Amino acid sequence: MSADATEAGRGRRVGMVGGGQLARMTQQAAIGLGIELVVLAGSREEPAIDAGAAFEPGSPTVLDDLRRLAARCDVVTFDHEQVEPDYLVALESEGVQLAPPAAAKLHAQDKLHARRALAGHGFPLPDFAEASSIEEFDRFAAVHGWPLVAKAPRGGYDGRGVWMPADREAAGRLLAETPGPFLLEPMLEIELEVAAMVARSANGEYVSYPVVETVQRGAMCREVIAPAPVSSGLADSARAMAVEIAEAIGGVGMMAVEFFVTARGLLVNELALRPHNSGHYSIEGCVTSQFEQHLRAVLGLPLGDTSLTAPSVVTVNVVGGEGPEGPDARLADGLAVPGAHIHLYGKQSRPGRKLGHVTVCGQDAEATANAARAAASALEGGSK
Ligand SMILES: Nc1ncnc2c1ncn2[C@@H]1O[C@H](COP(=O)(O)OP(=O)(O)O)[C@@H](O)[C@H]1O
Ligand SMILES: [Mg+2]
Structure with missing residues (x-):
């Protein structure tokens, strides 16, 4: 606890590990609430610092840097998963308040850990196994057939760290190139x-x-459609399961649960213990955005109304293409689409990198989606 916060009887200084777009949008919410957000980031160029968050220089992979951030803040939270889990345990043992706690965060940092823990709690999951050798791939393929899906337990995002070996040879190449398990x-x-x-x-x-549909292309989330076009029974059970998971693992702050809908019903895919791409729609599309909600939750403030502000809300991600120019160069084209709420993250354009998103709120699902797609496509240069 910082001295000021103790004297005031309330801590309002939130530390965030990572300065990407999630921290940037959290900073936007922090401004409104008069909360100080301190961000551990590698440079002042990072999106959250660029948006006015207080800057603590450092790396999530250096324990002393994490300690310096914690010393400035009342609670420490995260904009990504790439922090050494042992460091989080160490910080907690030193009295740092983490939100989520280290043990909960591990479910978002290690997919194998999450699968085993969720299986132990009885949640419905895809069949899974741990594999480090071709024999273990063979054994799994003997039951499930090729192609298989192989995932890095740690460090993946946006489809990086997900491979789909078509056959035994491809699995062998993967094992030769990438260390398991x-x-x-x-x-x-x-x-x-x-x-x-x-x-x-x-x-x-x-x-x-509300439960949303996430539309993936190339294993990356490209569109979010709220509410999800599913039966109310399915939406209710996904929503209820997410609450049960948050309680089972002791999550604090925002948590997103990704599900696959299959012939077997809902299967839990993965967890994120932080604001999530599937919740960007809530900035304009819900009474309380996920970023404000995250701040409320980690500070123990009253939680806000999550209702939709319109019958249909669609978010489309803006993804970098081949050219050097980013979407900022085409801002006018995006803004020409009526109703488009544009968020650009201030990141350098690179092929396949999420650079921003567009949200449209409307009455009709198809018209809303088409408007959001038109604005995102205009920002991307119309090439996709
Ligand atoms: N077992 C699977 N079968 C088919 N598609 C899958 C499977 N696992 C993942 N995918 C696809 O890949 C995407 C990314 O996988 P995910 O495990 O969520 O990794 P990431 O951490 O990159 O989001 C999923 O959203 C889904 O579209
Ligand atoms: Mg995912």
Whole structure:
């Protein structure tokens, strides 16, 4: 606890590890609430510092840097998963308040750990196995057939760290190039992917958000459609399961659960214990955005209304293409689409990199989606 916060009887200084777009949008929410956000980032160029968050220079892979951030703040939270889990345990043992706690965060940092823990709690999951050798791939393929899905337990995002070896030879190449172990899954017939978000306070208060569809291309989330076009029974059970998971693992702050909808029903894919791409729509599309909600939850403040502000809300990500120019060069084209709420992250354009998103709120699902797609496509240069 910083001295000022103790004297005031309330801590309002939030530390965030990582200065990317999630920290940037959290900073936007922090401004409104008068909360000080201190961000551990590699440079002043990072999106959150660029947006006015206080700068603590350092790396999430250096324990002393994490300690310096913690010393400035009342609670420490995260904009990504790439922090050494042992360091989080060390910080907690030194009295640092982490939100989520280290043990909960591990479920978002290590896919194998998450699978085993969620299986232990009885949640429905894809079949899975750990594999480090071709024999272990063979054994799994003998049951499930090729192609398989192999995932790096740690460090992956946006499809990086997900491979789909078509046959034994491809699995052999993967094993030669990438150190295991891998999380193996069958190649599932996915009807639809949905996500459910929950915010939970340290005192156990929680709220949940409407279930959304996440549309992936190339294993990366490209569109988010709220509400998800699924039966109310399915949406209710995804929402209820997300709450049960947050409670089972002791999550604090925002948590997103990604689900596959298959012939077997809902299967839990992965967890994020932080604001999540599937919740960007909530900035304009819900009474309380996931970024404000995250701040409320990690500080133990009352949680906000999660209702939709319109019958249909669609977010489309803006992804970098081949050219050097980013979407900022085409801002006018995006803004020409009526109703487009544009968020650009201030990141250098690179092929396949998420550089921003567009949200449109409307009455009709198809018209809303088309408007959001038109604006995102205009920002991307119309090439996609
Ligand atoms: N077992 C699977 N079968 C079919 N598609 C899958 C499977 N696992 C993942 N995918 C596809 O790859 C995407 C990314 O996988 P995910 O495990 O969520 O990794 P990431 O951490 O990159 O988001 C999923 O959203 C889904 O579209
Ligand atoms: Mg995912």
